[in-house]
Amino acid sequence: MILPASHAAMPDSDMVPDELMRILRDRYGSALDRFLVPPPVFIAMGGEFVSFDAESELLEARFPVRREWLNPYGMMQGGMLAAAIDNTLGPLSMLVAPPNVTRRMEVKYSRAALPEMEYVLVEARCLERDGRWLRLQAVARSPKGELLARAKASHWILEDDLDAEGNS
Numbered sequence: 001m002i003l004p005a006s007h008a009a010m011p012d013s014d015m016v017p018d019e020l021m022r023i024l025r026d027r028y029g030s031a032l033d034r035f036l037v038p039p040p041v042f043i044a045m046g047g048e049f050v051s052f053d054a055e056s057e058l059l060e061a062r063f064p065v066r067r068e069w070l071n072p073y074g075m076m077q078g079g080m081l082a083a084a085i086d087n088t089l090g091p092l093s094m095l096v097a098p099p100n101v102t103r104r105m106e107v108k109y110s111r112a113a114l115p116e117m118e119y120v121l122v123e124a125r126c127l128e129r130d131g132r133w134l135r136l137q138a139v140a141r142s143p144k145g146e147l148l149a150r151a152k153a154s155h156w157i158l159e160d161d162l163d164a165e166g167n168s
Helices: 010-015 018-034 040-044 078-096
Strands: 048-053 058-064 100-109 119-130 133-141 147-157
Touching: 018 048, 018 078, 040 078, 058 078, 078 100, 078 119, 078 133, 078 147
Parallel strands: none
Antiparallel strands: 048 058, 058 119, 100 147, 119 133, 133 147
């Protein structure tokens, strides 16, 4: 979905590393000014881009474990961990494909994210592009590398002008 220019929020684009902004500019051109980059939810969650490998289509981001996100047992609520994963998969999908949306995301939890971890590290990778479908996966880990959750997602490319082979 392309938002009207009046909804654009580029002042926070300084939170996005220059390398990523160049890739987004190359991919979207002036249309990028109509998108919220980074998304307000990424900012609200305290997200930080750690690294991006264009060749392997891998993006790493980290998110703090905040007290207000804890469940009654003192662990990061699963929905917030899923949001951190989604907030890594989404930016990755923008870096590797035309505008697209999440159609399905499945998360399998392995271990609790605890406040003493301070942050979770999410690594997202694009596995394949098949016509208008993107297949992605992600893992969330503690700072010590302990597996917290795995996710797989399918994104639908919104672009209407694909050729017969699915290329734009």
